[in-house]
Amino acid sequence: MGINRGEVGRANRLIEESDSVVVLSHQNPDGDAFGSVLGLGLMLRGAGLNVKASWPDPVELPLKYEFLPGKELLISPADLRPQGLVIAVDCANAGRLGELEDAVLKVDNIINIDHHPDNSLFGTVNLVDAAASATTEILYEEADDLGLELDRDIAVCLYTGLVTDTGRFQFSNTSAETFRIASELVEMGAEPNRLYEEIFQGDTLSYMRLTGEMVSRAVFEPETGLVHVFMPQEELRRFGVEMNETEDLIDSLRTLRGHRIAALFKEQDDGRIRVSLRSRADTDIGTVARSLGGGGHRVAAGYTSEKGSFEEALQELKGEIVAP
Incomplete structure (x- = not known):
């Protein structure tokens, strides 16, 4: 328009x-x-x-x-x-x-x-x-x-x-x-x-090691096409990486064959969980993010979960995802 x-x-x-x-x-x-x-x-x-x-x-x-x-x-x-x-x-x-x-x-x-x-x-x-x-x-x-x-x-x-x-x-x-x-x-x-x-192409070795750790922990759920991983504060401290350096970490999940949605759950300083979402072109992840109080675009969106744990935040997200 x-x-x-x-x-x-x-x-x-x-x-x-x-x-x-x-x-x-x-x-x-x-x-x-x-x-x-x-x-x-x-x-x-x-x-x-x-x-x-x-x-x-x-x-x-x-x-x-x-x-x-x-x-x-x-x-x-x-x-x-x-x-x-x-x-x-x-x-x-x-x-x-x-x-x-x-x-x-x-x-x-x-x-x-x-x-x-x-x-x-x-x-x-x-x-x-x-x-x-x-x-x-x-x-x-x-x-x-x-x-x-x-x-x-x-x-x-x-x-x-x-x-x-x-x-x-x-x-x-x-x-x-x-x-x-x-x-x-x-x-x-x-x-x-x-x-x-x-x-x-300017990643630090610390960031690359954090990325490797997160990818090694990633979980893929074929029934929904969701690949996800949780990044707690203690991992940032262990690898010496600042939160603002992790914007592109989710892209490491997006290369997985067969996935529809990638989700990176990032524990914030206040204990809340920031969820970054990416999706294939045929899946509107922006609608999912808005339903959970966030926003964004069709293939890139995010929100902050008020749930008290990663497990609860994951279930909250899965409740909004419609299986293909």
Whole structure:
């Protein structure tokens, strides 16, 4: 359906009328969130605005994303006082802003830029397109109408969002439009080989050993096509790996022949269990995640279980999965 052009015009006016802006994204950010926050932040700074960027703690880039330009825009949520204009990117609902939610919802002007199909339209202006492969795709397409210019550093950020949210251009959300935009970003200076090496070939030995341990513990249930594994906090400590380094660990489960759904259960600091889900193109895992209080896309989604143990969380998920 695309983005309402009237909404784009309203967003443009808000940006033109602002001297400063806060750019935010969701809890447990991924490559599209990082690329969107920093790419848009650099665009806005180039337009003369005072820019601050953040997301719910911890505000740090995982090792594989430390190459991204614009890190100097980041500040801790504790030091942030949102006022004036706030732009939320790659965030399906205000609840995903974590500890920033209450302060953000008190702001008069919120521009919500996103591609999640379950976006709640929480902004005063909403630029939402569920057909886009990534939020960075929307930022690229709308930059000119928003009065924003791109350069090499911004192209690097936007390409990062594309290549990660499409699963290296493999997921079903990858379209001809995605490749067109990727090509134009390469023409602007994004280097596919270098970015691939940074993002997908920069694992530490500790992370590789953790991955091996998790794969060795994985369980496959042929009757439902579910492959799953539980990653407790003690394993992170044992291998010396930070939680924000484990975004792609679930991909190690997705190579299993015959599976429909892959689930990685990650124990959080507070004892709750964060569940990352991936599926084959013919299985809508986003619907499952939404039924459990989360969200996401057809083949990549997640939620946080309130159950007290992995066993209970697993049964909760299995109760929502329909056998093929």
